[in-house]
Amino acid sequence: MPGPNFLLEIGVEEIPDWMIPPALEHLRKAFTKLLEENRLRGKVEWVDATPRRLVLAATGLPKGQKDSVETVSGPPKSAGEGAAQGFARKLGVTVEQLETLSTPKGEYFSFQKKLTGRAAAEILADALPGLILSIPWPKAMYWSSKASARFIRPIRWVVALFGSKVVPFEVAGVVSSNISSGHRRFGKAKVKVSIRKYEEALRANGVLVHAAERRAKILEGIAALVEGRGLQMRPDAALLETLTYLTEWPTAILGSFDAGYLSLPSEVLVTVMRHHQKYFSVTGAGGALAPNFVAVMNVPGDPEGLVVAGNERVLRARFNDARFFWESDQKRKISDRVASLGNVTFQAKLGSYLDKTNRVVDLVKQLGGNEHAQRAALLAKCDLTTDMVKEFTDLQGVVGGLYMRAQGESEEAAAAVYDHYKPLSMEDTVPGTVSGLLVSLADKLDTLRECFRIGMIPSGSRDPFALRRAAQGVVKILLEGELDVALRPLLDGNVQLEEFFLDRIRYYFREIRGFAYDEVNAVLAAGWDPLPGAESRLRAIQKMRPTEDFEPLAASFKRISNIIEQAGFEKGIPYIHAMLEAGPEADLCAAFEGLRGQVASLRASGDDAGALARIASVRPAVDLFFDKVLVNSPDPNVRRNRLALLSSLLTEFSSIADFSEIVTS
């Protein structure tokens, strides 16, 4: 198979690691679209990147577009010879070259104009500058004059090769060429490349172009370092990605620190290593933190140990700071810091963290939290006044919990404070104790209620208080923490907040739990509070869905719903037994009344699946009714009574789900 015949390398000053993968994806799509729009065959073979280059390789690009023919139609034949001559003159051809085009409206002079396809090189040269600058970045910059091009960081060179030739263009003041650039210190500044030997040439100049290779090199390097030392790296996929895109030639090194620092909580040590120094932490026998770390350099080696020594010195200074904070913070107990929260702003319009704390304590009481939960609610935010959290903000909550433990607060309260920011993401777990669940729930609910109260409602991508995450956390806590708490009464009757939650709930059931969207709509339309109940109903629907009665039943319910709606029938009007016609109508009523009690008691015992099965068993009676009975009876009283019966049936049996929301095939 022939290799790529097109290569684009955009040489840039160091791009922030986390922005690279989405940029590559855009590049792939934009180039594919460029080919399609220009009727060029070929496809993107790969895209890849280092911090200093975004690269795309494509295969099978043709020399140019195929020649094509365009039919140009002219005046009608009836217009005569003069018109034909005029038409031919305009096209620069002779009348003899014209043809006749037959249409339903008559015959016309026409001409088959041959279009010579444009050369691919020319198309690429025209389109690539725009394509490069179309890559969307979270925060672009300019680097010469205000009016000049914007990109994530300055573009310093561009390689664009089609076959063995350079595709000539200029972008952001840089002229394309076949000259790339090697590693800043272990490669030449100018490296001549060809498509076939691109990767090889860069490898010889200290650059591994492919992220997969760098990732593997990091992991293999780490394995070799810890092997035989009884150590293990703590896996950290996000950090691995960061380091992969922060380096052109990554090399792992193992450093160590004084075991005395291990007396500090491992959370603090790991945060310092992870967030401040981008080190992997290392565990020893029994999974305990070892006095070692793994750093990843952007150079091939550390022959004199200077890099290890430098990193060890930096880490020592960081750990000394942490130890200083740990000791000095403890001079003032967490429980003595509540009043100081009055000086910490929660939000300008919403007052201080002391105000928030008081509200959360009340809410935890209202939710039935015990003394430990209430204590935790009171002390949860106090660590915001500690130097440790000011320095390591990621450790909020965790530090409070650790200090409380060290200061003799109850384990239950300490654990609740430790966990109360959880879940931090959809992947994160919920707090591990009931008190933790309640404090976390109350904290998030308070933020949501207060922000919505003053109109701070997220819109589009603007969500400065991370309210979506907070609401998602509430949903997750209620469902995964199995709390017997009704959500709706806690939302202050704020309609916008209810809508906001409904969106989050839908998202959770669909994306996290994988329920079908119409099942989710059907169940939520029948009510969404309390959430565990809604989930149980969803599971019942999911279980019933593949059975033969389900879809026809859903279709029948939809029909009933439509009939009632079209008739403008007012719900809640009782039907009158005496007016029911013997046969299918009376039978349906009997079936309905026979099932009603069973369904209610099954639901009361939490057996939604059983209740649903009973509801499904009404199907033959419904089918027969629609088969034999005319709802739109000429007698308006009979008609009204039939609608009343159907309406009762619908209302009664829609408490599990609004079946009319189910999409039937």
Add this chain to the structure above:
Amino acid sequence: MDSYQQILFKLKKYWSDRGCIIQEPYDVEVGAGTMCPETFLRVLGPKPYRVAYVQASRRPSDGRYGENPNRLYKHQQLQVILKPAPADVMDQYLGSLEAVGIDLKKHDIKFEEDNWESPTLGAWGIGWQVMLDGLEITQFTYFQQCGGIDLEMAPAELTYGLERLSAFLQNKESVYEIEWAPGVRYSDVRLADERQFSVYNFELADIDTLWQLFALHEKECQRMIDLYPDYEEKQRFPVLATYDHVLKCSHLFNLLDSRGAISVTERVGVIGRVRKLAVGTAQLWAAQEAA
């Protein structure tokens, strides 16, 4: 081993050789070299400029009574402004590290995303923190906006943390152990002011007086800004003198902050007051340059 002052000489020489004016430190208190008029005002407008200077940066809240080996109330920055940024600015920067004796084939350099923003100055830029063996030694920024004005020409700003760099080069665990000149340690030169200013900034500074001073400088600065539109001879107008009052306000704000006199609630408001002056002065400078 080079002394601290030799390292400075070498860096100044290096940038002097690359067309920079070597300025001396500005004589009004600043929180960062960026705030000096040589940076804050010169980056505005279309005139090219290259300058390097050492600036003492005063950050009262960072004071540790001289007891923390790495934190200082006042540290020294080498500030380099290259306007416009040359295409090989990164190579020039790396060259400066080699000029002070760092063999970059034996060390690990990384450029990690770190965008700079100063709400009090209405200024921001895009760039990196430069990490040398895991130690942040330089802030590298392409300015985009200053005093609320989009810059005509994006300059590169290099800010070297001189104590850190020197401690690295001299392999010292504490900045106080740095050899400033042969036989003279950093602590011999600077320990006393670290102690004394920590005591003053954290304990003794009179809050009422600081607030009054803040208000006086703010008033004078605003009076000058308001004077400009009707001032006849624009080129004579003392924009630089007006700007000194911005710096005074900024420093007083930092002092009040370290004294614990500004609640978090008030903070935003006070920052806004300083920014108003900074933006007003920047606009005067731009107008005067264009006049």
